[in-house]
Amino acid sequence: MSKFHRQTYVLIALAVCATFAVGVVMAAKPPFEDLRTQQPISGDAAAGAGKAATCVACHGENGIAIAPTFPNLAGQSATYLYVQLREFKDGARVNAVMQPLVAGLSDEDMRDLAAHFASLPGKPAAAVQQVSSRGYTLYHDGDPHAGVPPCQGCHGADGRGPQPYPASNAPHPAWSTFPALAGQDESYVLAQLKAYHDATRADNSNDEVMQGVAQNLSDADMQALAGYISSL
């Protein structure tokens, strides 16, 4: 063995020893839900109606909220509602009001409640929609220069949820986890957009998508968008 080969092997051996002398520590990860593999859920809507007594206090008897700061649940995607309940329960989504209320719900309860509110007719569209507004443009066309994609791609042109392609070999997003926006109140939508913009709502993979969208929205754009969405 030549001298340089010996030097080489000695150096490599030292390096290998140093490598395995180092401990391996994996950092703990924050609660986070990956919704990309979430399948559409099913539940007993009738049973859910019987379990909704607490919910209707804020979200209304017919799923239409009693105050603009609360979301309307009527006509919402059942899977979206179920995921939100599950995240409140496991702590991925933090809300001081909701978390105590869902603490006692079983998985079946959450499915039934989701199915119940999804089965209710959504809030009718406003009589006048802001067709030529900045909010309309952002919702339907986005703003490529600002890096804002159009909302309708995932939430539907009428705001009542995504309208995906028929089945194909191409990979599909978990469409059922994308919420309908139509009928939500302006102040609620604005609050959610700000939460995405400020990254305070970052509980699951869909929130990561929304952060990518909202981070390029100005305050005025968020206001305009919330106003338009509330008219859908």
Added chain:
Amino acid sequence: MRNRIVASLVVAVAACLTGTLALADSSDSARVGDIQYGNSLDPTGWAPLLWPADPRGFSWLHAGMLRTPSGVLYPYPPRREAGSPLQKDSDWVWSGWLQLGYLHVGGDRNAEFFRQYSGWKTGMVLGLFAFEADNPKTGQYVEFRGSRLSGDDQYYRMRGGQYGKYKIEAFWRDIPHTVATDAYPLWNGIGSENLTVPAPLVAGGSTPAEVAAVEKGRPRQTIGLDRRRAGLSYEGTLYHDWIGYVSVVNEKRDGDRLWGGTMFFNYPFKNNGGVLETVRPIDFTTTDINMGLRDVGAVWQFQLNYTGSFFRNHRRELNYQSPFSLYNVVGVPQVANIYQGQFSLEPDNDYHNLSAELSRSLKWNGHLSMKAAWGTMRQNDQLLAPVTCTGTGGIFIAPPANFTFNCADWNTTAALSQQTANARIDTGLFDIKAVFHPTPKFGWHAGLRWYREDNKTNYLAWNPLTGQYGYISENGSQGSVVPGETGIFDPRNPLYWSYVVQVRAIPFGYTDTIFDAGINWRIGESNTLNATYSFDRDQPKYRERKLLNEQRIKLQWVDRALGKATLRFSYEFAYRDGGPYNYDPYEPFYSIALPGFVTPPIGTAAFTTDAMRKYDMSNRIEHKFRGIVIYPIGDTATLSGVVYGTHDDYAGSGEVGRQATRNYGFSLSWNWQPAPATNLSANLGRDDSRLQFTNVADFEALVGQAGQDNPALGGPLYPLANQWAEKNSERDWNAGLTFNHSFSERTSLDLSYTYTYALGKLGYVYASPTAISGTQQPYVATIGTGFPDNHYHINTLQLGLNVAFTHRVGMRVFDTFQTGSFFDWHYLGLQNGLVIDHKIYTDLGPQPHYSANVVGVMLNVKL
């Protein structure tokens, strides 16, 4: 509506991509320098920056890893961490990396192939220093990257700008290019323009034994050069959609390389003249300028562009001395001892090209684009005198056979018809293309391209001091060996009025017009057919043909119906013919076309046989095919294969020249990424090429005799018995294996192995021994049917281990081991001495066997 959803998703996916783009280099209109920055230590230029693979995958919209539309797996993106605020309450965030370490280079560290483009050196190295800062609110950014292996192998690059507004880039880079590591140049003055023989040798007066003795004592040297590139560019929005860009790149090449040097006629006449392998200086500067303006509107698009390239050679000439003497072959007393040689080195060159492009969107999902360009290349250096000799050159036999010349009549620029080159080539281009896709399933396109290269150079080799035409060949040495072969024509002197010598530069040029049209048609959801027809009409000037026509049909089929696989097949057929073939179109540029030329009673010697067909002017039938298969295996692997071939037939029956070329090959590759932390890939490829060539040797004894003007194959000058054929083939193999695995977020291993093999065969047959040059007749019995096979192979194994001690501090230890072997018959016998008769060689060639090793320990710090 569907289109809107798809467009929205595309934008959303783009918005959600994790930060791989920050690492990528891309090319655009204002790019300066090299597309890829890297060196032998890290060819990618960014390996230390790579974060662990992100197990969350490629997109927040889809689970698992995505594939390209063809089915190839995207790699897992790096899990990039946010930078640190530059200052308290600042919107700027920054990141920095430093890789610093020690390399030990061992084994055959000077092996030519090991060092060819690498500045490996034992000692401290800067693997990488990188800094980047950006302001997410304003889109402003600045980044720096640099690496230094050695003084001639380093790069530094800085970029900055504001996204969507402007960007600036500056770089500086050194790349070594080793030509030979075992050179033993005989001459003093290597690297200069003047090579002189060392004492005790005497220029023009030494014997081969004396030269060989001195040569043995010459020190070993490395011959090579350094490429130093620097550049600066700017691109930015000037007004609305108008974008302007400008870049300037300067490359300085400095060093030396192996070169030639002749003192004529050693091969036919032993112990005469010289065949010398010299060393010439390289001192070039090339400055490239690219600037333009473009507007990308929704309907109209426009671009105006200027490209300029300015080559400067800071060395005009190479003067060298031959240690050997000359003697004339007619046995009369030698009047000239020519031992000085001179090369005129490359002239300065200016290149300008101005182009304008205009395109417009049309109905039927169509697009019309037009481009017009004008360019010019000019050289106008001061010319060198035809010779450097002094005294008298040539041969004096007996009156009136006086073939001598006065060097003083030729060794000044007064002997030239013009003092500067005044060389110029202009080019023009017009290109128009229309593309339409009236339905998603059907599209068509058509285009017309016209290009002209107009050579305006018109140099006449005429000596106003003597009234003679031509150029003294090889500094007068040829005419000092063979009477009359001085290289000149003189219509007033019977000794020279029948000599055929070149007297004008040949202004080669051409006009090329190409029409093409095609359709693409999608059949069902899984099959696409493309068909294209093109007609290429080439009109060369001063070539064997004045017109060449080539028709080409190309068919392509893409199929996605076979499971998840993507299959692509293409086939091309082309047929080229043209106008009448003139085997000697160059007469207007030779003395034969000048007034006063006297055709000898036996005629002038044929330029070549009329059966010769040059490969770029002959008829040709071409078949090409290519098949590509990409087959996804499960969700984690991809198998792909390529097979291709090109089959060309050239000259017809009874014609000589290139007969045929063949090229076939395949490649297979397999990639497997079962988890974010593991990636394994393997590849194998082979390429076979073959060239067949035939020619006929002239009957040397007939030159100067009746019949020398007969160009017919089978005639007295080119008898069928003198035909020969050559078959040249090369087979290349390449294989590779790479493996990367992260044991944890702190420990990862990488392994790579590459193998390259080339085998070259050169065989020949001949109709009879008379096909072999007369000077080689004594060796006919040993010539056989081919040269020994050449071969070349290199194995490279690299093993690397990365360990992070803390979040910021880590270490990389690696070893690169390379072994190779080489054989080339051109170098046979040189190990016994670089001086053979009057032939002097300078280098021994690449090492027949070598093994070299680089081991390194690098400290990685995230700043």
